[in-house]
């Protein structure tokens with residue numbers, strides 16, 4: 001990823017807000033409403049954008065919310081943002097001693113670092129635990145009624161998905177904004193095909209097993225094989241356009257990171273002069289508020305048990 005990752009995640013939020021499939025989200029909210037104080041695990045939580053979104057729902061559920069990311073700095077920023085968001089939407093919010101809270105798994109393990117625990121009281125009773133470490137390890141250690149992983153599953157191998165969902169005995173698995181192999185820019189450029197194909201090819205890891213660019217469609221069959229019956233699936237494409245002559249919110253920065261990341265990823269796979277010409281054109285178009293971008297994603301929701 002090229003650029004400031006925290007600023008990129010922040011700029012991504014308005015893009016995600018537009019993209020999320022409302023029908024899938026409604027189904028998720030319905031199931032959360034009817035669960036009694038579920039224990040929710042968010043894998044690859046970043047700055048806790050999904051938890052902040054949930055706090056604003058008019059049917060926000062009582063829950064224990066464990067947000068895990070390998071990057072403790074992202075979670076520390078997420079903690080500040082969560083406190084502010086919770087107070088904005090009518091919660092009393094404070095940081096508390098984690099010893100008083102029941103995480104459902106032991107933090108007494110060098111693989112995990114406790115970043116913060118927040119107690120939120122108001123429209124609902126929510127304890128949020130921010131934990132740095134491998135989310136798949138946390139998933140497999142607990143029993144969860146709900147697992148959320150936004151913009152994350154493309155990073156996993158099928159074995160990783162199996163570990164992730166193994167933490168749910170009976171409950172929901174929600175994988176919103178799962179990349180599904182479509183990256184498009186407009187206006188068209190003669191080198192788009194070469195650059196975009198090479199970019200998608202870089203998303204597999206050395207083992208060749210990572211779900212990568214075809215994560216969304218592969219999960220359509222993999223989740224049921226792992227015992228997750230699909231209940232709702234929808235498209236959640238990212239669409240960024242300079243409407244009215246300017247990009248909304250901080251989406252110009254989002255696009256800058258996307259364009260620079262694509263060019264950087266294909267270095268060594270596409271001729272340098274091709275990359276340079278493509279990147280120079282895309283950067284100029286973005287600066288002139290003329291560049292459009294679409295990425296194909298799927299939202300998947302299913303239940304175990």
Ligand SMILES: C[S@@+](CC[C@H](N)C(=O)[O-])C[C@H]1O[C@@H](n2cnc3c(N)ncnc32)[C@H](O)[C@@H]1O
Nearest residue numbers: 044045046049068069070071133134135150151
């Ligand atoms: C594309 S970002 C998405 C962040 C957040 N879900 C969002 O949509 O704003 C993927 C995140 O997964 C985290 N990550 C990658 N592998 C992980 C792992 N094995 N366990 C926990 N977090 C991981 C990264 O640090 C990064 O914050």
